[in-house]
Amino acid sequence: MAVRPVETPDAAGRNDGPREDARLLSLDELRVRLRAVGEERYHHQHPFHLMMHEGRLTRGQLQAWALNRYYYQSIIPIKDAIILSRGFDPAFRRAWRKRVIDHDGDTVISRATSNATSNNETNNNEGGIKRWLKLAEATGLNADYVRAGKGILPATRFAVNEYLNIVRSRTLLEAVASSLTEMFSRDLITLRMEKLRQHYPWLAGGLDYFEARLTQAPEDAAFAVNYVYENANTRVEQELAIQALRDKCDILWAQLDALYFAYVQPGWPPPGAFRIEKVEA
């Protein structure tokens, strides 16, 4: 059993709302506040990830992870299309649409030019969703089963759908800010790729998703931090943006809680969800 590493004894943060102090944060101060949210709440510290990185997950548990996280991956371009639909500035939309392409791929173009391009370039255009399916296949899951969404934990759906609720119902500023977990993802992905290769070498062929995110995520985060700084005109708006990042962290954390509960300890997937086969690798 993993020991939970983080203890946050009070309810500081959630629902605190805007602070009394009305002074606008500088760009550096804003970055410090956002990074503090990551330190407290980003899922790099979640026990399920610690087990993963220590090589203590079974193949079945990695299947459950890949299956459930597929639902998250599959809604990312929908989430970004909602944000696109809410941006009135063409320059903003031109910058943001990259995210839809990163995840959905660009196979029409890559097919048309595939004779002239290397395999590597073609692969770069297949998109994050297809790359995540390759990871799921590397765990031994059937791609059609994963794509159909059968067996995904209801708690995964509820957490992920909340991401859609946030980008639909809050301000565009908060919707953009909710993407800022990408500020923290490069370090986590770098560590994860090393640990997956070390502990689960049979997964090594399925890591294209993470490889691509190593460059995509920092670009996206840099744009979003600047956007939040330039478009939050009051301290109240800055605090709402910080809260949106906190809420997004909760969405990621809750997905791992649900995996841990269903597939590690006590190990109780709800009625209808994916069950790990008895014979384990």
Added chain:
Amino acid sequence: MAVRPVETPDAAGRNDGPREDARLLSLDELRVRLRAVGEERYHHQHPFHLMMHEGRLTRGQLQAWALNRYYYQSIIPIKDAIILSRGFDPAFRRAWRKRVIDHDGDTVISRATSNATSNNETNNNEGGIKRWLKLAEATGLNADYVRAGKGILPATRFAVNEYLNIVRSRTLLEAVASSLTEMFSRDLITLRMEKLRQHYPWLAGGLDYFEARLTQAPEDAAFAVNYVYENANTRVEQELAIQALRDKCDILWAQLDALYFAYVQPGWPPPGAFRIEKVEA
């Protein structure tokens, strides 16, 4: 540690979608199918409830339950107002608005007549949300803390918000059908009141909520079952209604999973959530 009582080895149900068989179900057949969903998925079988009914929850765990379930209670009239807003038939709205009143209360009327009515009649009008607050207070929580929503598990919010997503985004038929867990609630509440009085006598003063639901829920369920039968004109629509009930059961179940994970085993509330005080009753 509670042994999980239900084992459903396959993913039957979730995402199965409408069946091939196109024959319309009779009212009795529809009831049988709905009751089968309850047998498989309603939260009466959840280990957290089993512990509650066996007297094995601490006061702190009951506080966590009352606090989190308050969020569910607080959105019920919002959920019903969304359904009201989608009903084009005045007769439907006249029938459905009872639910909003049941939960929000009718204190204006009860105050005006309170001199002439018994305390009992006044109490009947305070509404389900206020009654749930009294239950939370009986566990030792401060009502303002509960009402403010601080410390509620993110997973509770995500599951409950999905109920709002369902009644907003699906057909009115499915929105109505998602309320059909009330078909099963009378038996659960009857058992719960007996067990709470037996094992946690200090809670006995906080049980008005359940007392009121013993008559409200069966009335509401009878109306909703008939509505679904009369308004589902094809087997496909009947199956969508049954799926809506399945999804609603998943919403209830996931709330108890989250409580169990955070406050029973392994006992890891996420950053920012309510923590049980070290000294336990």
